Amino acid sequence: MTLLSIEGLTGGYGGADILHGVDLRVEPGEIVVIIGPNGAGKSTLMKAAFGLVKIKEGAVLFEKRDITPLRPDQIVRQGISYVPQERNVFPSMSVEENLEMGAFIRTDDIRPQMERIYSFFPRLAERRTQIAGSMSGGERQMLAMGRALMLDPKLLLLDEPTAGLSPLFIDQTFERIQKINAAGIGILMVEQNAKQALAVCDRGYVLTMGRNRIDDTGANLLANKDVAEMFLGG
Amino acid sequence: MEMDGLLTYGVFFLTQAGIYAVLALGLNVQYGLTGQINIGIAGFFAVGAYTSAIVTTHPSTAHLGGFNLPFPVGVVAAMATSALVAAAIGRITMRLRSDYLAIATIGIAEIIRLALKNEDWLTNGVRGIPGIPRPFSETLGANPLISLGVVLGFVAFAFWMVERARSAPWGRVLRAIRENEDGVSAAGKDVAHFRLQAFVFGASLMGMAGALYAHFIGFISPEAFLPLYGTFLVWVMLIAGGAGNNWGALVGALAIWVLWSATQFMTDALGAEYATQAGALRVLLIGVLLQVILIARPQGLLPERGARKH
Amino acid sequence: MVTELLQLAIYGVVLGSILTLGAIGVSLIYGILRFAHFAHGDLMALGAYFSLSLVAGLGFPVWASAPFAIVGAALAAIAIDQTVYRHLRKSPPIILLISSFGIAIALRSVIQLVWGPRNQVYASGIQIPWRFEGLVIKPDHVWIVLGAVVLVAALHLFLTRTKMGKAMRAMSDNMDLALVSGIPSERVIMVTWAVGGGLAAVAGIFLGMDTRLHPVMGWSVLLPVFAAAILGGIGRPYGAIAGGMVIGLAMEMSTVVIDPTYKPAVAFALMVIMLVVRPQGLFKGNA
Numbered sequence: 134m135t136l137l138s139i140e141g142l143t144g145g146y147g148g149a150d151i152l153h154g155v156d157l158r159v160e161p162g163e164i165v166v167i168i169g170p171n172g173a174g175k176s177t178l179m180k181a182a183f184g185l186v187k188i189k190e191g192a193v194l195f196e197k198r199d200i201t202p203l204r205p206d207q208i209v210r211q212g213i214s215y216v217p218q219e220r221n222v223f224p225s226m227s228v229e230e231n232l233e234m235g236a237f238i239r240t241d242d243i244r245p246q247m248e249r250i251y252s253f254f255p256r257l258a259e260r261r262t263q264i265a266g267s268m269s270g271g272e273r274q275m276l277a278m279g280r281a282l283m284l285d286p287k288l289l290l291l292d293e294p295t296a297g298l299s300p301l302f303i304d305q306t307f308e309r310i311q312k313i314n315a316a317g318i319g320i321l322m323v324e325q326n327a328k329q330a331l332a333v334c335d336r337g338y339v340l341t342m343g344r345n346r347i348d349d350t351g352a353n354l355l356a357n358k359d360v361a362e363m364f365l366g367g
Numbered sequence: 368m369e370m371d372g373l374l375t376y377g378v379f380f381l382t383q384a385g386i387y388a389v390l391a392l393g394l395n396v397q398y399g400l401t402g403q404i405n406i407g408i409a410g411f412f413a414v415g416a417y418t419s420a421i422v423t424t425h426p427s428t429a430h431l432g433g434f435n436l437p438f439p440v441g442v443v444a445a446m447a448t449s450a451l452v453a454a455a456i457g458r459i460t461m462r463l464r465s466d467y468l469a470i471a472t473i474g475i476a477e478i479i480r481l482a483l484k485n486e487d488w489l490t491n492g493v494r495g496i497p498g499i500p501r502p503f504s505e506t507l508g509a510n511p512l513i514s515l516g517v518v519l520g521f522v523a524f525a526f527w528m529v530e531r532a533r534s535a536p537w538g539r540v541l542r543a544i545r546e547n548e549d550g551v552s553a554a555g556k557d558v559a560h561f562r563l564q565a566f567v568f569g570a571s572l573m574g575m576a577g578a579l580y581a582h583f584i585g586f587i588s589p590e591a592f593l594p595l596y597g598t599f600l601v602w603v604m605l606i607a608g609g610a611g612n613n614w615g616a617l618v619g620a621l622a623i624w625v626l627w628s629a630t631q632f633m634t635d636a637l638g639a640e641y642a643t644q645a646g647a648l649r650v651l652l653i654g655v656l657l658q659v660i661l662i663a664r665p666q667g668l669l670p671e672r673g674a675r676k677h
Numbered sequence: 678m679v680t681e682l683l684q685l686a687i688y689g690v691v692l693g694s695i696l697t698l699g700a701i702g703v704s705l706i707y708g709i710l711r712f713a714h715f716a717h718g719d720l721m722a723l724g725a726y727f728s729l730s731l732v733a734g735l736g737f738p739v740w741a742s743a744p745f746a747i748v749g750a751a752l753a754a755i756a757i758d759q760t761v762y763r764h765l766r767k768s769p770p771i772i773l774l775i776s777s778f779g780i781a782i783a784l785r786s787v788i789q790l791v792w793g794p795r796n797q798v799y800a801s802g803i804q805i806p807w808r809f810e811g812l813v814i815k816p817d818h819v820w821i822v823l824g825a826v827v828l829v830a831a832l833h834l835f836l837t838r839t840k841m842g843k844a845m846r847a848m849s850d851n852m853d854l855a856l857v858s859g860i861p862s863e864r865v866i867m868v869t870w871a872v873g874g875g876l877a878a879v880a881g882i883f884l885g886m887d888t889r890l891h892p893v894m895g896w897s898v899l900l901p902v903f904a905a906a907i908l909g910g911i912g913r914p915y916g917a918i919a920g921g922m923v924i925g926l927a928m929e930m931s932t933v934v935i936d937p938t939y940k941p942a943v944a945f946a947l948m949v950i951m952l953v954v955r956p957q958g959l960f961k962g963n964a
Contacts, residue, residue, distance in 0.1 A: 502684030
């Protein structure tokens with residue numbers, strides 16, 4: 134069963150439309166990446182899957198259920214988690230409290246899931262009581278992902294997870310995304326580091342001016358001349 | 368006889384509505400055009416009233432002055448003093464966010480109220496200042512119609528000034544600041560300076576209204592400035608009429624004043640033993656009315672032209 | 678001279694305790710709803726009068742009336758939010774501020790209608806004060822300070838140990854992230870009003886014990902309460918504690934040099950100086 138399916142989506146943030154009839158799907162266990170020039174509507178497309186965009190036409194289906202009219206807090210309960218690009222931690226709260234807030238809607242015991250995340254991000258385990266605002270960019274990115282994983286989602290949305298990170302951290306982040314994916318979680322991400330993102334993904338979508346341009350497997354896109362010219366620096 | 372009573376009431380009613388109209392126009396410069404919240408209207412109003420009273424009354428040992436000067440001098444002095452107070456405080460507060468300014472104006476009004484009550488040498492304290500001459504009473508007599516004419520004249524004058532300011536480039540800068548402060552300051556304009564000008568201009572109109580009130584009533588004391596209710600009524604007037612629109616300020620002043628006076632007739636029917644409760648009930652009704660307007664028609668009766676909708 | 682200053686410091690701590698309880702509510706509400714709640718002083722007064730009804734009407738001791746007043750004020754705050762502020766959630770903060778100004782006036786009118794316009798007290802007669810080394814301390818003063826300490830400690834536990842308390846901090850920290858995490862904002866907002874209203878009720882009762890009850894008592898104390906919240910960095914409840922104490926002490930100690938009538942001017946001056954010199958409050962923060 135297709136995990137996420139976006140069909141003929143047109144919409145924006147209330148002003149002029151940013152997306153014009155875009156299609157996209159994520160199959161279970163896939164890593165799907167959206168690339169494209171600035172202003173192509175990449176982040177907007179991903180936010181549309183999370184109820185953060187005013188949708189005029191088209192539909193968003195999650196496991197065949199129509200989630201188009203749902204609010205973000207309702208979509209979270211369906212099994213989708215979202216990591217914004219910026220301001221993605223609670224800065225005055227500790228690492229542990231950040232993770233707890235990620236699991237706010239859970240009523241069962243969250244300790245096991247928290248321990249799983251600590252074992253996945255040992256760095257966070259060392260810093261349970263540290264205040265999130267005082268951590269480095271790379272650590273904050275880990276915490277942001279950890280928070281989103283607290284609900285054990287079926288689909289994780291990542292908005293430019295490597296933005297602003299040093300090359301070393303970028304490599305680590307892609308490795309981690311692959312590891313998360315290996316646990317059976319579908320990933321949809323927007324990335325500026327197109328070359329690396331295409332290398333780790335199953336399929337990719339190239340978006341320009343709010344429309345689908347090309348979609349293909351990651352390997353094919355990497356080999357595609359047009360894509361190489363546009364985004365991969367020749 | 369009854370006709371006479373009605374006429375007298377009508378004149379009295381319109382005179383007071385006119386004074387409120389000047390206040391609403393002053394607030395429109397500050398809030399409507401610039402987006403500044405002034406909860407201390409009563410303070411600037413009182414400064415104007417006391418200034419004009421001190422300038423125009425006969426010399427007295429009970430308070431500063433009087434200087435026995437003509438009415439127009441009193442009005443000009445009232446406007447100038449209110450403007451000075453606004454400028455002094457505004458120099459410090461104009462760089463603050465609008466909600467901080469709102470809190471600061473409460474403080475200004477409170478300090479002015481305390482000063483009027485306690486600085487006997489200046490204001491004769493709680494005993495107040497009596498014998499403030501009616502406008503032009505020495506030449507034209509004490510006919511209430513004269514006072515009404517004078518007040519309406521000042522309403523027209525204030526309206527003309529504010530309307531000119533609004534449509535001038537200066538007014539456009541103010542509205543641009545209200546809508547997008549960062550954009551204006553990026554364009555190289557000194558935002559705080561423009562704000563200060565608007566705040567001072569608005570305050571001087573409030574001072575003018577204070578002077579008109581003092582000369583119309585003839586006696587002022589700290590008690591006379593039900594500080595908060597006055598401020599509150601002016602706010603309801605401007606919001607109801609349409610913030611940003613000068614016609615709205617006038618229409619709102621008149622409409623709310625009609626309503627306010629009508630509720631007095633209603634509550635008077637309750638009898639004297641319920642006088643305080645009736646007063647509270649009137650205020651409560653206006654308080655509820657404000658909420659209804661803010662929720663159902665935030666743009667007011669006459670919306671500002673070309674304004675974005677909230 | 679030293680005794681006099683110490684005596685004033687005692688009064689200052691008492692006033693500071695009252696202001697702190699009010700300022701915490703203002704700060705919590707600002708942190709989560711992003712507007713300056715001008716009706717907070719009148720909410721304090723409402724709580725004080727709820728208590729008065731039980732004390733004067735049913736013969737309750739003041740302390741026993743407090744829980745009822747807390748619940749009453751909390752419910753009143755929630756009711757106001759649901760009937761008025763909720764409809765203005767998408768309006769600019771400036772509109773909410775004006776609305777709360779109207780609510781302040783309306784609450785005061787209700788108080789006048791129900792309880793009348795005169796000055797009232799919980800208990801007539803003079804309390805026998807304790808004296809040592811020339812210092813005078815009334816039992817009420819001790820209760821006020823102790824009560825504030827207990828409530829602040831309870832609030833601290835609530836904010837750091839309970840899920841709902843943490844959710845309040847999360848919303849104040851990063852509203853957008855709270856929403857995408859699935860934190861139910863309307864429920865958190867309701868709890869915020871309950872906490873803010875409850876603390877306001879106690880602040881009002883303490884103010885009534887320390888001075889007297891009057892329909893204008895809430896508006897008169899609004900300026901120092903906001904001064905305390907701003908001094909502590911508005912939006913940050915822990916700062917409000919320090920802010921409340923500084924303002925309370927400054928207002929009382931200032932009477933050595935200036936006319937006591939101008940006490941509010943001291944709060945005002947400190948607030949303005951703070952806004953100009955350190956707009957973010959005494960402590961650095963993100964608010």
